[in-house]
Amino acid sequence: MTAAVSAAMLTALRQAGFPGIEAEGATIYARLSASGAEFRADPWAEGWRLSLTWPLRASPRQRTGWTAAHPQAPMDLFRGETRITMATRAEAADLVAWAALAEAAVAEMIRWRHLQRAPGEGM
Numbered sequence: 792m793t794a795a796v797s798a799a800m801l802t803a804l805r806q807a808g809f810p811g812i813e814a815e816g817a818t819i820y821a822r823l824s825a826s827g828a829e830f831r832a833d834p835w836a837e838g839w840r841l842s843l844t845w846p847l848r849a850s851p852r853q854r855t856g857w858t859a860a861h862p863q864a865p866m867d868l869f870r871g872e873t874r875i876t877m878a879t880r881a882e883a884a885d886l887v888a889w890a891a892l893a894e895a896a897v898a899e900m901i902r903w904r905h906l907q908r909a910p911g912e913g914m
Contacts, residue, residue: 807886838880
């Protein structure tokens with residue numbers, strides 16, 4: 792990955808309105824919102840792979856259901872946590888779609904976590 796390509800992705804993320812953007816080597820980290828979840832962008836194939844990992848172990852049924860409904864952002868487990876990923880070439884439309892999908896995934900995973908709680912466990 793060249794510095795120019797990384798700079799192009801940094802610029803695309805800034806223009807898409809993502810805050811908290813930082814590059815660490817070839818990986819770029821950003822947030823969905825100022826107080827929201829962090830995601831990463833890694834060089835991948837002919838573009839970038841965006842990924843968001845959440846501290847939840849979604850069931851196979853939940854992952855399959857999410858992926859069937861959102862094939863452009865499949866869900867899997869990575870290092871014991873639930874992750875969605877999406878390929879992009881840093882195009883503005885892709886980044887807008889990513890923001891919506893990632894926010895929807897976080898909302899769904901929070902709902903799933905609530906369903907896992909024992910009565911009286913709290914937030």
